[in-house]
Amino acid sequence: xxxxxxxxxxxxxxxxxxxxxxxxxxxxxxxxxxxxxxxxxxxxxxxxxxxxxxxxxxxxxxxxxxxxxxxxxxxxxxxxxxxxxxxxxxxxxxxxxxxxxxxxxxxxxxxxxxxxxxxxxxxxxxxxxxxxxxxxxxxxxxxxxxxxxxxxxxxxxxxxxxxxxxxxxxxxxxxxxxxxxxxxxxxxxxxxxxxxxxxxxxxxxxxxxxxxxxxxxxxxxxxxxxxxxxxxxxxxxxxxxxxxxx
Numbered sequence: 001x002x003x004x005x006x007x008x009x010x011x012x013x014x015x016x017x018x019x020x021x022x023x024x025x026x027x028x029x030x031x032x033x034x035x036x037x038x039x040x041x042x043x044x045x046x047x048x049x050x051x052x053x054x055x056x057x058x059x060x061x062x063x064x065x066x067x068x069x070x071x072x073x074x075x076x077x078x079x080x081x082x083x084x085x086x087x088x089x090x091x092x093x094x095x096x097x098x099x100x101x102x103x104x105x106x107x108x109x110x111x112x113x114x115x116x117x118x119x120x121x122x123x124x125x126x127x128x129x130x131x132x133x134x135x136x137x138x139x140x141x142x143x144x145x146x147x148x149x150x151x152x153x154x155x156x157x158x159x160x161x162x163x164x165x166x167x168x169x170x171x172x173x174x175x176x177x178x179x180x181x182x183x184x185x186x187x188x189x190x191x192x193x194x195x196x197x198x199x200x201x202x203x204x205x206x207x208x209x210x211x212x213x214x215x216x217x218x219x220x221x222x223x224x225x226x227x228x229x230x231x232x233x234x235x236x237x238x239x240x241x242x243x244x245x246x
Contacts, residue, residue: 003067056235117131147175159194196233
């Protein structure tokens, strides 16, 4: 078997997320890739990503791998993918990988960015890629609240995951709130994230920034281990998978 490692970027606006769905495979990023690669290699291809992205979520850098029974030069594969993939999916790197490389299991940390447009009118050139919140945000309080999320915690209050057997303990290395020309971006760096975790943390930090919640409320939310205690889930279109680290 031959193993290939790929890095890709995509606009998730029109897709139902990364993971292939049996009833609508071509409405997912994984499904699109597997369809094109399957035709190139004339065999079923399974593409394994570093992790799933939800419907409407984008990626500047997603990493995946796939195995084949026949070998093709990476340059040939790249040219074929450029010809047949839609323009909202771009392969930024494709190379031979060791047989043991696994995009999900070998991943060490990930970095996400959530983009917020605070202009009175939404920027028409970023409206698909930033959540429009046309109000003044108290960034210092948001930073105070974010500091309580750093480190290792049980993030049960910050996920919509229903699987009670799966651990909800994660480690967050950093949360950085940076100004942009349109508003702010919140960068999250951690060893992994639960379903909707980044979007719920963002919605909660926005509650603090808007004055609806005090920074110290984060401690109560973490201790309560109940989704009902945290803020709303921020919309998917403002979220980007920025980087996957190995």
